[in-house]
Each structure stands twice: as C-alpha cells, then as structure tokens.
Amino acid sequence: MSVLLVSCYVHHTIPYITNTFLIYLALVVVYSQTMSFQLNPTAPQISYRQYLRERYGPETIQNFKKLEVLSTKYAQSANSLTFLHKCREQNLIPRGLRLKTTIQSEKANRIIRRAEESLVREQIQFHRRLNFALTPKDVPTLDIITSIEETCQKLSEDVSNEFRIRSKMILEKPLKIKSNISKEEMLALKELKNDKDIKILPADKGNATVIMNTGDYNSKISNLITEGQYTKLNKDPTKNTPHFIEKLTTINIDSTELLVSFDVVSLFTNVPVDKTLSIVRNKLENDNNLKDRTKLNVSAFMELLTLCTKTTYFQLENDFYQQDFGMAMGSSLSPIMSNIFMEHFEETYVKSYINKPKIWWRYVDDVFSIWPHGQDNLTDFLNFLNNIEPTIKFTLELEENNKLPFLDVMISKNTEINSNFQTNVYRKKTNTNRYLNFDSNHHLSIKKGVIKSLYDRAKLVSSNVNFFNQEKDHIKNILKENAYPINLVDKAFLQIENPSHNNNQQRQNPVANMTIPYIPGISEKLKKLGNNFNIRTAFKTNNTLRSILTHTKPINKEQNEKNCIYQIPCQCGKHYIGETSRPLDVRIKEHKNYVRNYQVDRSNLAQHVWDNHHQINWKEASIIKKEQNFGKRKLKESACIQLNVAFLGQTEKVVYSQTMSFQLTKLHLYAIGIICQLDPFASYPFNYMLFLKEKLCIIEN
16 A cells, blocks of 8 residues: 555656655665565565556556656766766867768868867857967976076075975976867867968957958958058068046036047058158257257157158068058057147147137047037038048047947936036947956956956946946846856955955065966966065966967068077087077078188087087077077076087076976976987986986987
C-alpha cells in the first residue's frame, strides 16, 4: 500500500519536486519492501518487478519507469551544463557546436574558416573595440625585469637590492596565463591579420569599427588625394564640456532668441597657412615680452614654423605625397595654427558684423551661439561667413522643439522657468555604446575608470535629478552590454558617491615611477610591492586588436626599422649585438665602414674581423627586440648580450645587477626569440654557463 501511495504522489507531483528527492523516497520504499520480500522464504521465486506488478498493478511499474527515465535525463543535462560552463570558463567551443563540413576538401574547409572569420568580424565590430587587449601567450619577463632595473637606478643601493630580491621572488613563481579569447577566435584573428583584401579601421566618431574592402579604401583615399590639395612626390623627403556647462549657467535667454550651432567644414585641412603665418609674424613683432620667453628672434622663429607647417607629407602604399594646402591631420601644430586663424577671423569679421550674435562660443571647429535677430537675418549671417575665405565654410544647425545638441550636451530651453536652460547627456546617432570590454586584458582600475568617467559626465551635464537618474540607468545598461558585472558598477557608484577618508588623504610623492606590462597575477603583486617602497606603478597593454588588425600604414622593411636591438652574425657562429635609434640599414652601413677602414677603436665588430680574419654575414642581420625608450633599450641590449654571449669585448655593455642577471637565465628569457650559438664569457662560472646551454638546447631540439 505504501508503494502505491508513493507512486500516486510521484505521478501527480513530479513536475514540482526535485528528482533527487524522488529517487531517495522511492529507494526507501523499495528497500523496505525488498527486505520484507526477502524475509519470507516461502514466497515464490519471482522477480521484484513481477512482484510489484502483481501486488500494486502495472501503473506503479510505469511510474517507476518514468522516474528512471527522468533521473537519467536529469543527470545527462546536469553533466552537459557543467561541461558547457567549464568550456566557457576556458574560452573553448565544444566540438559539437563548431562549424562543420560534410565535404572533406580544402575548399570546404576554407569556406568554414571564412564563416568563422565573419563571426569574429562581427564580434570585433559590434561587441569589442579595437582597444580590446589580448592576454599574452607568455609572461614578458624581459620587459618586466627591464622596468625593474630602470626603476632601481633611481633608488639607493640598499633599497634597490631589496626591491630586486623581492621582485625576483614574485617572478620565480610559475604562472599559467589564461587566454581571454577562444582558440577559434585566435585562429580567425590570424586569418584577418593576414587578409590583404580588407582594412579594419577605427571610425572617426562613435567608437565604431569599420571593416571595408582594401580596394574601396584605396579608391576613397585616391579620390581624396586627387582633389587638388596634395602633390605626389618622387621620393621620401626627410576647451571642453565642463567649461561650457559652467558658462551656460550664467546666461539668460529670451523665448524669441534662437539656439544655433555652427561647424567649420574640415577646419584643419582648409586653414590658409600663408595667411596664418602672417598673423603669427604680426603678433610676434608686436609682442614686447617675446625676448623674455625665447632667445629666438622673429625671423628665426618664423623660419622654423614655416618649415614645420609646410613640410607635410605622407606615404600611401609605395608612393609619397605632399599636402599643398591647409594643416596636416594629426599634427600637433594643426589645432594651434587653426585656433590662431579662427581667433583672427572672429575678431575681424564676427564681432564687426551689424547683427552680432548674442553669444559666440567656439570649441576648435564647433560654435555654440544664441541668435536674437530672427531666422531670416541668421541666413544672411551664414552667407556672410561663407563668403569671407574661399576655403572656410560653415554649416548651421538650428534648434528643434526648443532643443539643440552641442558637443555631448543636449541643451533645452526651460519652458517652465523663462530665461533658463536644462542640460542632459547627448549621444550622436553614430554612437555605438561601446566602451572598453570588461574581458579585455586591462587592470581593474582602468575598467573602474571607465565607470567613473561615465558617472562624472552624467553628474556634470545633468541639470536635475531626473536626468541624472535616467543617465545612471543608461550607464548600467550599456556597461552590462560591455560585459561589466552589475554588482561592480553599483559598488563603483557607491564609492564615487561616498569616497572613503583614506582616498582624500594627501599621498606622499613617489621616489620612482615604474611602468610594466599588465599580466594578471603578477602585475598586481609587483604594484603592491612597489607601494611598500613608495614606487608608483603603472600598467601598459600593447597586444590590442588595433595593433593586430589595423595596418593602414605601409609596413617598413626590417632594414628601415628604428629603435631596435639587432644582431649581426659572423662565419664563426658568434653574433654581434647592438642597439640603435636610427634605421637599421644606416647603422649597418656604419659597421661596414668601420670594418672597411680599419676603425677598430670605434667598433668591436671591426676589431673581431681584423683580429680573426673572419667574414661577416651582413645579409643575415636581424632585429631581436624593439624598444622606444633609450634607457630600456640599453638594458635590453645588455640582457641579449648575456643570453647570447657575443663577441669578446662586449662585456662592458652588461649593466644588469647580479640578482637580475641570474634571473634572466633562470626565467628562460632565451624564449624572446634569439637562438644562436653561444660561447662562454670568461667571467661566467662553468656550471652557470652549462645551465644556460642546456636550456637553449631544449629549445633548439
């Protein structure tokens, strides 16, 4: 009877009760019935299933079968779900979910690769920005040690030695770096990187990513070049939103006055350079305090300024072009020269116009204005502005429904309170709501900085609580789309609204600064260690999607590369290692001249050639490592010499401390890509050199 009750209970409540409890309950009942069945020796020898069927009927058997099937399905689903969770944690795509082809051919496989590549394109274009940083495959130990050594040079001997030893302890611990993209994504990225038929570029506005055909890209660039502002060369010739909001609160507006914004079309490339140079010369000649600020006279200053503003050229594919008119995009002088010209333009023409605007506030090429003279006179004013300079043209945007966007602010006339404004955050139609993805290989402080910057903008721009709360909700939604955990966003909001007392305390000036690559699990420990020594630590990330995929500039041949550590092989198997800030081919020509002219006092390489009568394999000269910073480049050169014992006479270039010199080898820094024959320095102990050679043999084999 008890089994029957259980079976009925199971039958009616199975959708609402856990399978684990059902199994447990059924087993208890079955166990009790089995014991009573086994204790009766006179019972007929039939199976337990037959016994239940005869005693309780076929419905009970059916319920037990259902329970068995559901329990099996539950276990299978639980296992599958656990497996998928593990795959997601490891950034793996299960084989059953991968794109497959039933036709085993190279063409079919290529189609699949293209499909996967398209998926990655979509991922890059719509979910990740080009500043998304990939975790490195290996720990860049050489870069970290170089930064540590550079920092130690600014510390006292005792402090630097202790800092080295404790840093060494952190670096000695093995660390397996977990990739933040899947293997399939990595393979597809390599395909995209090597695909010469497409260009992947950051859009001018909206944080968007543009993927376009290379032919279309070159065609658009060619059309731009042929518009008359550029000449092909035969060879290579060698204020902001917060201030605006602050000013806006002091202005009253009448209901009849219009909100207007003006925009100068392509200001930088349309600035009349000759006229601007004349304006600069006139200002300098009338500046009585010029001698107090510079030793240059006006003529020398203008000669240098003319050289910088008129020698503007660029390379497209294998051709060079010079810009014939306007300022170059990207030049640090362009905003300065443009601003000088626009100030002169405004002083001369805008302020002297009969119907002057009530307000004329310019931010580079964007102007906010309040116009009190009616719309007809506004059209006349626009025509007047556009007929002054042939290349300077303005466009106009008029308020709609008492609203006008300017910069990232939506300005509204307050209809309830006359002569006042309301403001809230404005996003252009091209805005993609994409920010630094949370999965990117950046330190958490950078990601919190994204949250804080969005919060601060909302607080600054929102003129009332309702606008501010709406913007906060919007920030949460867009950050969630960028993979930010909501609890982290909420916690960051609370920290901003309620800053702790410790954050407000004045910090002691650091004794040194250290910049290291960001490696999860190592960089945080080094930063914490640096804090103990009053060393300010900053992180950098180099391996971004932009550095991998965006290649609009021609790739220099290795001989033209600058700021590098290089090696030149000799027939004896040894290598000369050096560094240069100039193009590699220029430095190699110098070495050739030293060898040819017997200038052994200027080159260890020349000394080796003349002493041993060896031949240098100049064509096999190659770059080992690149480094912009001079100090770090010298340190890396020293490390490479220690790992690749070069010509005798280069030992004076070794500048690493004894602690870090041993660490260079112990941490397998031979993996930086230099594998060549090594001959021992006389100063190296035999067992140390043997250890180094054994490690290199492992790599070579």
